[in-house]
Amino acid sequence: MEARHKPLSQSENELATTNNNNNNNKRKKLCIGVCIAVCIAAVVLAMICIIVKYVFLTTKPGFILHPSDSLISYNSSHKDNVYITELNKFIKAYETLPSDSILCNDTTKPGPGESCQYREEWLGGVCKKDNSWGYTINNTHPCILVTPNMVPYWVPDTYKTEEELPEEMPQYLKNNIIDSIYDVGHISKFAWVSCEVLSGEGYCSLTPWFGFPDYFFPYNTNTNYRSPVLSARVDWRGAQKKYVKLRFQMWAKNLDPKETIQTITVEANQSN
Ligand SMILES: *[C@@H]1O[C@H](CO)[C@@H](O)[C@H](O)[C@H]1NC(C)=O
Numbered sequence: 212m213e214a215r216h217k218p219l220s221q222s223e224n225e226l227a228t229t230n231n232n233n234n235n236n237k238r239k240k241l242c243i244g245v246c247i248a249v250c251i252a253a254v255v256l257a258m259i260c261i262i263v264k265y266v267f268l269t270t271k272p273g274f275i276l277h278p279s280d281s282l283i284s285y286n287s288s289h290k291d292n293v294y295i296t297e298l299n300k301f302i303k304a305y306e307t308l309p310s311d312s313i314l315c316n317d318t319t320k321p322g323p324g325e326s327c328q329y330r331e332e333w334l335g336g337v338c339k340k341d342n343s344w345g346y347t348i349n350n351t352h353p354c355i356l357v358t359p360n361m362v363p364y365w366v367p368d369t370y371k372t373e374e375e376l377p378e379e380m381p382q383y384l385k386n387n388i389i390d391s392i393y394d395v396g397h398i399s400k401f402a403w404v405s406c407e408v409l410s411g412e413g414y415c416s417l418t419p420w421f422g423f424p425d426y427f428f429p430y431n432t433n434t435n436y437r438s439p440v441l442s443a444r445v446d447w448r449g450a451q452k453k454y455v456k457l458r459f460q461m462w463a464k465n466l467d468p469k470e471t472i473q474t475i476t477v478e479a480n481q482s483n
């Protein structure tokens with residue numbers, strides 16, 4: 212009975228301590244191992260997240276608005292502003308025609324090593340650098356430029372018949388598409404873009420097309436590819452308050468148009 216309560220001898224004590232040390236070392240090693248594993252797992256997870264985000268979020272087909280601000284507020288008495296600067300910078304890439312570019316249409320599409328031409332002058336008489344993109348006092352027709360997202364391999368699945376046009380497509384765009392059936396006998400192959408006035412006064416009109424012709428897709432990195440550009444011109448026609456909120460959307464069978472929605476507010480402050 213007593214033997215049970217006998218204190219441990221010196222050597223037994225030492226043995227216990229080394230056992231403890233051994234256990235501690237094992238635990239420490241295990242801890243470090245687990246930590247490294249957790250770290251590696253976290254890094255791998257973060258990388259997967261970035262890849263997933265890159266593939267599924269940043270490269271979603273849609274369009275980009277230039278200027279990129281969702282509120283364009285400017286004083287039209289001023290000869291210059293940040294929007295004019297941004298648009299001038301953007302258009303630089305279009306000021307020379309790449310040598311590998313050809314004039315495309317429904318029947319003439321780019322071959323290997325070729326890309327379709329886009330000519331700056333197609334943006335129209337108002338939406339151009341020489342006119343300060345419509346942002347100055349004598350030309351209160353501010354312009355927004357629209358380009359498709361550069362999504363590798365993506366090609367719009369275009370609407371083929373009137374019946375395929377979605378219910379929620381703005382009526383003005385539907386009418387224009389249907390009119391073109393009478394002109395050319397079929398629906399042109401476009402990823403359509405709509406621009407609607409949500410609030411305020413004004414009109415929005417797109418030049419040179421109501422969308423992007425399908426021959427500009429897919430985005431080709433092997434050529435001097437230039438995205439097609441649409442100019443969206445705001446026309447206030449003597450509105451009392453130069454303020455308008457616009458909604459842009461892109462339309463094709465392989466797009467969810469709701470997911471492409473972008474709104475932009477344009478207002479001109481003018482003292483006279
Ligand atoms: C398409 O372009 C080619 C070459 O520029 C031209 O010969 C042809 O007539 C064009 N077709 C249409 C339908 O405009």
Ligand SMILES: *[C@@H]1O[C@H](CO)[C@@H](O)[C@H](O)[C@H]1NC(C)=O
Pocket residue numbers: 288347348349
């Ligand atoms: C606007 O037009 C008027 C008359 O045509 C001219 O006197 C004025 O300098 C112009 N203002 C700007 C900012 O271009």
Ligand SMILES: *[C@@H]1O[C@H](CO)[C@@H](O)[C@H](O)[C@H]1NC(C)=O
Pocket residue numbers: 286287288289480481482
């Ligand atoms: C617009 O700019 C002019 C000239 O600098 C200035 O007189 C005017 O007060 C400004 N208007 C507004 C609403 O900021």
